[in-house]
Amino acid sequence: MSKGRIFSGVQPSGRLTLGNYLGAIRNFVRLQDDYECIYCVVDMHAITVWQDPAELRHTTREVAAAYLASGIDPAKSIIFNQSQVGAHAELAWIFNCVARMGWLNRMTQFKEKAGKNRENAAVGLFVYPNLMAADILVYKATHVPVGEDQKQHLELCRDIAQKFNHDYGQEFFPVTEPLIFGAATRVMSLRDGTSKMSKSDPSDNSRINITDDSDTIARKIRKAKTDPEPLPETVKDLEGRPEADNLLGIWAALSDITKEEAVAAFAGGQFSGFKQELADLAVARMAPIADEMRHLMDAPDHVDSVLADGAARADAIARPILDEVKDMVGFLRG
Ligand code: AQP
Numbered sequence: 001m002s003k004g005r006i007f008s009g010v011q012p013s014g015r016l017t018l019g020n021y022l023g024a025i026r027n028f029v030r031l032q033d034d035y036e037c038i039y040c041v042v043d044m045h046a047i048t049v050w051q052d053p054a055e056l057r058h059t060t061r062e063v064a065a066a067y068l069a070s071g072i073d074p075a076k077s078i079i080f081n082q083s084q085v086g087a088h089a090e091l092a093w094i095f096n097c098v099a100r101m102g103w104l105n106r107m108t109q110f111k112e113k114a115g116k117n118r119e120n121a122a123v124g125l126f127v128y129p130n131l132m133a134a135d136i137l138v139y140k141a142t143h144v145p146v147g148e149d150q151k152q153h154l155e156l157c158r159d160i161a162q163k164f165n166h167d168y169g170q171e172f173f174p175v176t177e178p179l180i181f182g183a184a185t186r187v188m189s190l191r192d193g194t195s196k197m198s199k200s201d202p203s204d205n206s207r208i209n210i211t212d213d214s215d216t217i218a219r220k221i222r223k224a225k226t227d228p229e230p231l232p233e234t235v236k237d238l239e240g241r242p243e244a245d246n247l248l249g250i251w252a253a254l255s256d257i258t259k260e261e262a263v264a265a266f267a268g269g270q271f272s273g274f275k276q277e278l279a280d281l282a283v284a285r286m287a288p289i290a291d292e293m294r295h296l297m298d299a300p301d302h303v304d305s306v307l308a309d310g311a312a313r314a315d316a317i318a319r320p321i322l323d324e325v326k327d328m329v330g331f332l333r334g
Helices: 018-031 053-070 087-096 101-105 108-114 128-137 148-167 214-223 242-255 259-266 271-298 301-329
Strands: 005-010 036-041 078-081 143-145 177-179
Touching (some): 018 242, 078 301, 087 301, 101 148, 128 148, 148 177, 242 259
Parallel strands (some): 005 036
């Protein structure tokens, strides 16, 4: 028996990172047996900042290939790209009229991404959380697996569902629960343990890309920033040591153990030995995924057909839900 319906997505806004993998994609794979899962490549979100069209097509296929190579089974779960299912954009417009300016003004991701040049940011970047709410609610998804950074957007999605239900006098949309789990819910930059590992970071050395080859992974880990102290004896000793905390968290996630266990395994050791072991582990876990992605990208017809099939299945779920919403709002339908 399914425990509910899951929706989640990843933006094709650059090369996927170890953060996207450990914070999101790996968890997507693990949820397939217990939930009805819908996994999206959110290309409409990606264009909230400039994307070269040819590059966007490539990266959209690459994210889908990463889903498949990581173990998402298209026979069990739906895999598709957002722009192929028009219901997302239609519901997003309705949510633009439900969400309040004040709610969106509080979103920290907009502030971070728009930076100092707010006046020049795309309007789409500001209303991004409304589209994200539509992505989730157009399927009445009950759970959304995400990394820690998306928690605030999920709260906004819940506010939108509740306001819509209140305004139209019906308990129509579920109040969706985030699923944030694993030892690496927020993987940090390899160059600065206080900022998130991100695909759009200008420094390639700040992240491990899913497609990096073994030598590159090993080099980036060897060069990762650390501090001069030996590795800590307890998790509490990680306080004020963000880089050690991050690398041990990555170790724990890749080994499928807790951070406590990871700290105990290397207590009092030197970073150099630990980094060598971490590099070997990262290569062992990530290289097979990169190999399979390369294989899929060599013949993208298969990826394209998975996306087209997924879009048809997603549309069949979304369309009747959107039709009900239109009736509730008072839109005439033919
Ligand atoms: N560093 C991270 N640690 C853990 N989880 C992460 N996620 C992203 N970065 C980390 C999770 O990956 C999923 C997909 O993210 P996204 O592509 O929709 O956008 P994002 O969160 O903005 O990711 P990036 O890599 O930072 O992309 P850019 O640079 O384009 O903005 C989400 O579940 C997210 O939590």
